[in-house]
Amino acid sequence: MPATTTSPARADRDDNPGRPRAGAPAAPARRRRRIPVPLVLLLPAAVVLIPLFGYPLYQLGLLSFLDFGQEQASGGVPARFVGLDNYRTLFGDRQFWDVLTQTVVFAGACVVGTLAVGAALAVLLTRVGKWPRLILMFAALGAWAAPAMTGATVWMFLFDTNLGLVNDVLGMDGHNWMYDKWPAFALVGAVVVWHSFPFVMITLYAGIQAIPGSVLEAARLDGASTWTTFRRVMLPMLRPILTIVVIQSVIWDFKVFTQVYVMTNGGGIAGQNLTLNVYAYQKAFAADDYSLGSAIGVVMTLILLAVTAVYIRALRRSGEAL
Amino acid sequence: MKIRRWTTVALSGAVLAATAACAPGTASKKNSADEQTGTVKVWLYDEANRAPKEKVVADVIAEFKAAHPKVDVQVSYIPTDAGPRAEKMKGAFNDPNSAPDVVEFGNTDLFGYAAAGGLADITADLASWTEGADLPQDLKDTTVVNGAQFGVPWWIGLRSLYYRTDVFTELGIKAPTSYAELVEAAKKVRAAKPDMLGIAVGGKYTYGGLPFVWAAGGDLAAQNNGAYKAAIDSPQSQAGVKAYTDLFAKDICPPEQCADLTGGKTVEAFAAGKAGMAILPNSSRSAVEAGAAKGKYAVVPLPGQTPGSIAPAFAGGNDLGVMKSSQHRTLAVDFLKVLAGKKYQLAMFDAMGNLPTLASARADVVAKDPFLKPFMDTLNAGTKFVPKDAAWAKIDAQAVVPTLFQKVVTGKADVSGASKEAADAMNAAFGGK
Numbered sequence: 017m018p019a020t021t022t023s024p025a026r027a028d029r030d031d032n033p034g035r036p037r038a039g040a041p042a043a044p045a046r047r048r049r050r051i052p053v054p055l056v057l058l059l060p061a062a063v064v065l066i067p068l069f070g071y072p073l074y075q076l077g078l079l080s081f082l083d084f085g086q087e088q089a090s091g092g093v094p095a096r097f098v099g100l101d102n103y104r105t106l107f108g109d110r111q112f113w114d115v116l117t118q119t120v121v122f123a124g125a126c127v128v129g130t131l132a133v134g135a136a137l138a139v140l141l142t143r144v145g146k147w148p149r150l151i152l153m154f155a156a157l158g159a160w161a162a163p164a165m166t167g168a169t170v171w172m173f174l175f176d177t178n179l180g181l182v183n184d185v186l187g188m189d190g191h192n193w194m195y196d197k198w199p200a201f202a203l204v205g206a207v208v209v210w211h212s213f214p215f216v217m218i219t220l221y222a223g224i225q226a227i228p229g230s231v232l233e234a235a236r237l238d239g240a241s242t243w244t245t246f247r248r249v250m251l252p253m254l255r256p257i258l259t260i261v262v263i264q265s266v267i268w269d270f271k272v273f274t275q276v277y278v279m280t281n282g283g284g285i286a287g288q289n290l291t292l293n294v295y296a297y298q299k300a301f302a303a304d305d306y307s308l309g310s311a312i313g314v315v316m317t318l319i320l321l322a323v324t325a326v327y328i329r330a331l332r333r334s335g336e337a338l
Numbered sequence: 339m340k341i342r343r344w345t346t347v348a349l350s351g352a353v354l355a356a357t358a359a360c361a362p363g364t365a366s367k368k369n370s371a372d373e374q375t376g377t378v379k380v381w382l383y384d385e386a387n388r389a390p391k392e393k394v395v396a397d398v399i400a401e402f403k404a405a406h407p408k409v410d411v412q413v414s415y416i417p418t419d420a421g422p423r424a425e426k427m428k429g430a431f432n433d434p435n436s437a438p439d440v441v442e443f444g445n446t447d448l449f450g451y452a453a454a455g456g457l458a459d460i461t462a463d464l465a466s467w468t469e470g471a472d473l474p475q476d477l478k479d480t481t482v483v484n485g486a487q488f489g490v491p492w493w494i495g496l497r498s499l500y501y502r503t504d505v506f507t508e509l510g511i512k513a514p515t516s517y518a519e520l521v522e523a524a525k526k527v528r529a530a531k532p533d534m535l536g537i538a539v540g541g542k543y544t545y546g547g548l549p550f551v552w553a554a555g556g557d558l559a560a561q562n563n564g565a566y567k568a569a570i571d572s573p574q575s576q577a578g579v580k581a582y583t584d585l586f587a588k589d590i591c592p593p594e595q596c597a598d599l600t601g602g603k604t605v606e607a608f609a610a611g612k613a614g615m616a617i618l619p620n621s622s623r624s625a626v627e628a629g630a631a632k633g634k635y636a637v638v639p640l641p642g643q644t645p646g647s648i649a650p651a652f653a654g655g656n657d658l659g660v661m662k663s664s665q666h667r668t669l670a671v672d673f674l675k676v677l678a679g680k681k682y683q684l685a686m687f688d689a690m691g692n693l694p695t696l697a698s699a700r701a702d703v704v705a706k707d708p709f710l711k712p713f714m715d716t717l718n719a720g721t722k723f724v725p726k727d728a729a730w731a732k733i734d735a736q737a738v739v740p741t742l743f744q745k746v747v748t749g750k751a752d753v754s755g756a757s758k759e760a761a762d763a764m765n766a767a768f769g770g771k
Contacts, residue, residue, distance in 0.1 A: 086428060086431065086450070086453075086454040087453050087454055087455070087728070089428075089431070089432055089454070090428075090431035090432050090454050090455050090456060091431075091453055091454045091455030091456075092455050177594070177595060178595070190592070190594065190595060191594065192594040192595060192597075192598070194598065195593070195594050195597065195598075195748070281598065282421070285541065285597050285598055285744045285748055286541075286740075286741045286744035286745045286748065286750060287737075287741060288750075298736070301424075301425065301428075302421060302424070302735040302736065303732050303735045303736045304428075304450075304454075304731070304732060304735065305732075
């Protein structure tokens with residue numbers, strides 16, 4: 017996204033050479049010489065993306081500075097500008113900090129889990145024969161294709177307190193997996209990992225396949241052990257793919273909604289399993305406090321933008337093209 | 339170069355946003371109208387067993403169309419669960435074009451809906467409705483905000499104590515007449531039948547727990563000069579919360595199984611024969627009759643603290659209203675009058691077990707159906723209601739009361755700490771935050 021948003025600005029600037037530009041005293045001649053054809057070509061995409069992302073983001077930001085509930089939305093009560101009140105309420109609420117902390121821990125665990133499972137299975141894929149590979153691929157694609165709602169519901173059937181297969185097999189009838197906070201998070205996390213490991217697996221598998229056999233052969237001839245080959249040869253070559261996969265996972269898992277909402281019934285017993293996204297939903301749409309919900313949304317956006325910024329910096333530092 | 343590029347992005351973004359945007363989306367102020375032809379859209383609750391309800395509604399439509407031949411009626415059934423139904427209704431408020439003309443809604447939702455500008459003030463429209471005079475004043479009061487009537491009570495639902503006659507006879511227990519006896523009976527049932535809950539209670543079952551609060555002399559909130567203030571942390575309320583949450587014990591209803599139950603789940607548990615007792619509304623009869631408990635249960639009023647007393651029940655039920663954005667105001671009111679009239683209230687009782695709101699209709703059904711006696715005893719002993727304030731919708735949606743129960747039940751907080759928290763949340767809502 018950042019790559020595309022730069023384009024309209026640049027294209028815009030070069031299309032309107034007469035527009036005053038504070039802080040950019042480049043020589044006109046130089047500017048004209050550099051016709052940014054690729055950026056012009058990106059313009060159509062920008063025309064679609066900026067209204068689709070920019071406008072909602074603007075509305076989100078605006079709402080977070082208003083006092084805006086259902087009475088303002090449909091009851092004819094005028095919306096009031098309240099400055100930073102929503103943010104003050106939010107940051108003064110101990111529950112917000114609890115939710116933020118557990119969201120970070122939960123998302124972090126999901127990312128680690130997804131990567132571990134995905135990477136292990138990707139390596140496995142390169143080592144097994146055709147049929148096991150096909151079966152594994154098929155199973156993984158099945159998990160990937162399952163809608164989050166369906167997956168979460170089916171897992172809940174399996175782990176049902178009184179009628180679930182898992183309790184039946186383990187002989188723990190009546191055990192409620194969602195009763196304590198962390199077991200509940202662990203179960204939801206397992207479903208999140210189950211849903212998202214195939215992406216990691218297939219991407220890494222493709223990456224491993226793309227490593228030329230001659231490079232690995234050369235390493236072997238030089239006497240490198242399997243582990244050294246992996247660490248010194250494969251890992252550096254996989255780095256760009258790994259970075260993308262990690263960042264994608266961080267963003268996905270930080271925003272995960274469906275599994276948490278469905279499996280914990282909207283936040284768990286006494287709200288113990290709320291994550292930031294579900295918390296925002298509860299505030300905005302259950303409690304009609306659209307403005308406070310927006311404030312949470314803004315905070316989430318900022319956190320994820322920070323993650324993305326780190327990602328881009330990391331890419332640039334490692335000399336990768338954006 | 340890098341920094342400058344980002345500045346330009348930010349600037350152009352801001353310019354674009356400022357030119358493209360105005361205020362956040364508010365519902366277009368489409369005026370209501372009074373067209374005499376077209377389609378009257380009706381939203382009714384999608385009850386678990388809908389077929390008989392649909393049949394009655396079909397009769398209502400036939401009668402309505404006979405009087406208004408040029409008008410069509412389109413009925414949709416909306417989800418009854420709090421979350422989905424709130425979304426549906428808010429959607430209708432925010433987009434009048436997709437809103438219905440006549441709606442059914444839970445009587446506790448009325449204050450929020452009225453404040454949201456969703457419902458029409460139909461005081462004047464109902465003035466000439468002769469059957470409406472048969473509506474008891476206390477019921478009518480639950481639809482009035484600042485002197486304006488926003489709905490018509492359509493049916494009422496009262497909760498009483500269902501218990502398993504076969505189990506009680508086998509164990510030699512009598513139907514409880516006090517809280518102490520209730521606890522004792524529940525323990526005996528569970529001790530003798532470990533796969534049964536002594537009494538099915540739920541951490542998310544607000545209206546199953548509140549009678550214990552009311553029986554202890556507590557309340558959700560107290561009204562002072564028209565303004566509500568939370569009373570859920572008063573000593574009486576705390577005693578009531580303790581009485582209810584004490585039922586979540588290993589030897590009655592284990593927290594692991596019961597902390598997350600909703601009212602609907604307790605119906606399922608009792609109907610499936612998995613509970614010795616349960617606090618269920620009169621309308622759950624059909625669900626219980628369809629389950630393993632069929633023919634093996636009886637109902638008594640939920641006992642209060644002292645022997646022979648009755649715990650005040652929540653005056654539940656559903657209302658009918660007309661949407662403010664309706665384009666067929668007169669037709670909508672006419673349809674509402676037919677649907678809420680005595681003839682179809684009686685038909686609805688036969689079809690769904692919904693207790694009529696019109697006094698004469700209720701007298702008719704009570705006289706012919708002895709099953710209703712404990713519910714009528716409960717009604718006559720006095721019922722309670724939630725705060726008649728728009729803030730209740732918010733308190734309800736934020737699950738303040740279930741959170742209170744669940745915190746105590748799971749040991750995350752003690753009664754005084756959890757009820758203090760609940761009171762703070764309520765006061766914040768009453769204070770308009």
